[in-house]
Amino acid sequence: FVTAIDHVGIAVPDLDAAIAFHREHFGLEVAHEEVNEEQGVREAMLRAPGTAGTETQIQLLAPLREDSAIGKFLAKSGPGLQQLAYRVSDVDAAAAALRAQGLRLLYEEAKRGTSNSRVNFVHPKDAGGVLVELVEPARDGAH
Ligand code: V0V
Numbered sequence: 001f002v003t004a005i006d007h008v009g010i011a012v013p014d015l016d017a018a019i020a021f022h023r024e025h026f027g028l029e030v031a032h033e034e035v036n037e038e039q040g041v042r043e044a045m046l047r048a049p050g051t052a053g054t055e056t057q058i059q060l061l062a063p064l065r066e067d068s069a070i071g072k073f074l075a076k077s078g079p080g081l082q083q084l085a086y087r088v089s090d091v092d093a094a095a096a097a098l099r100a101q102g103l104r105l106l107y108e109e110a111k112r113g114t115s116n117s118r119v120n121f122v123h124p125k126d127a128g129g130v131l132v133e134l135v136e137p138a139r140d141g142a143h
Pocket of ligand 1: 009039059061113114129
């Protein structure tokens with residue numbers, strides 16, 4: 001049910017500084033930026049130039065609060081890779097299938113992710129130490 005590697009998420013202390021770093025050193029461009037209050041993040045999606053629509057994105061995640069998932073991750077592990085996100089066509093079906101296989105999903109119901117996507121997560125302890133996000137893009141095709 002995984003249709004693509006949607007994005008890889010990096011926890012950063014300062015979003016603007018991280019965007020500038022990736023632009024300056026790797027030539028990545030900002031495809032999208034938003035604040036997600038529920039997740040406690042200010043975030044940006046980056047892509048390589050000329051790849052719009054086909055790209056795997058890099059998601060930079062900066063905390064809005066110390067007690068948010070990213071705030072806690074930074075305090076414990078410091079800046080770095082925080083999540084791997086698989087794109088799925090139906091996040092509820094994907095979550096149900098994984099639950100039936102004995103994996104712990106973090107949310108009972110999918111929550112709102114970037115660009116009105118719907119997301120859920122597999123617990124990192126059940127996925128080889130990797131926080132795996134399942135992301136169902138919004139129907140308008142934005143991701
Ligand atoms: C924690 N652990 C991780 C981890 N976070 N391992 C790998 N990758 C991570 N990102 C380890 C941690 O070191 C512990 O291992 C163990 O898991 C349990 O951690 P904990 O300290 O008890 O739990 P917390 O409070 O740190 O929470 C961890 C979880 C939390 C994964 C439950 O971060 C969470 O709810 N994440 C889902 C939401 C999220 O990440 N939102 C921000 C992105 P030891 O020490 O016991 O061995 S928002 C987003 O992605 C959006 C909007 C989007 O993509 O659209």
